[in-house]
Amino acid sequence: MHRADFGFSVLPIYLKNGIPFNNVTFTTLIREIFAENKVKDAVELFKKLVREDICEPDEIMYATVMNGLSKRGHTQKTLNALCKDGNLNATINILNEMKQKDIYPNIVTYNSIVDGLCKLGQWEKVTTLFSEMVNLNMYPDVRIFTILTDGLCKEGKIEDAEEVMEHMGCRA
Structure with a gap:
C-alpha cells in the first residue's frame, strides 16, 4: 500500500x-x-x-x-x-x-572503505581493493596514500609506510 x-x-x-x-x-x-x-x-x-x-x-x-x-x-x-x-x-x-x-x-568511496579496513588491520582486503581500483583505471590519490601511511605507521609497519610514500612521490 x-x-x-x-x-x-x-x-x-x-x-x-x-x-x-x-x-x-x-x-x-x-x-x-x-x-x-x-x-x-x-x-x-x-x-x-x-x-x-x-x-x-x-x-x-x-x-x-x-x-x-x-x-x-x-x-x-x-x-x-x-x-x-x-x-x-x-x-x-x-x-x-x-x-x-x-x-x-568512485575514489571517495574507495578512500572511505580503505580507511575503515586500515583501522581494522585488514591489509589483505586493502590490497585487493587497490588491485580492483587499478583494474578500473582509477588510481590512488593523495588522500588514500595518507590513509595508508597513517595506518601502517600506527601498526609499526614503518618500512611498508615508507614504500607507500615512495609510490606517492612517483604519482605526484
Whole structure:
C-alpha cells in the first residue's frame, strides 16, 4: 500500500504478542520507506538495525537497500556512512552487490572503505581493493596514500609506510 507508517504501527502489536521481528519485517518496511521516496529514513533504519544488532541483514535486505538507493542515486553516500560507522561487513556486501550490477564506486568511496579496513588491520582486503581500483583505471590519490601511511605507521609497519610514500612521490 506504500504506507510504511501502517507497518510501523503494527510493530507494537508484535511486541505485545511476543512475535519476534525478523529480516522479512524490516526488509518490507525499508522497501516501503523507499517507495515513499524517504531515502534518508530508509537508510537510517537500515543503519540502526545493523548498528544496534537488531537483526543481521541478509542478501534480500541488502538487495532492497541497493535497489532503493540505486534508483535514487544515493549509493556512494550510503557506503561512506557505513564505513564511518565501522560496519565494514555490510559495506563489503553492498560493494559486491554494486559490482554485480555494474555500479562501480568512485575514489571517495574507495578512500572511505580503505580507511575503515586500515583501522581494522585488514591489509589483505586493502590490497585487493587497490588491485580492483587499478583494474578500473582509477588510481590512488593523495588522500588514500595518507590513509595508508597513517595506518601502517600506527601498526609499526614503518618500512611498508615508507614504500607507500615512495609510490606517492612517483604519482605526484
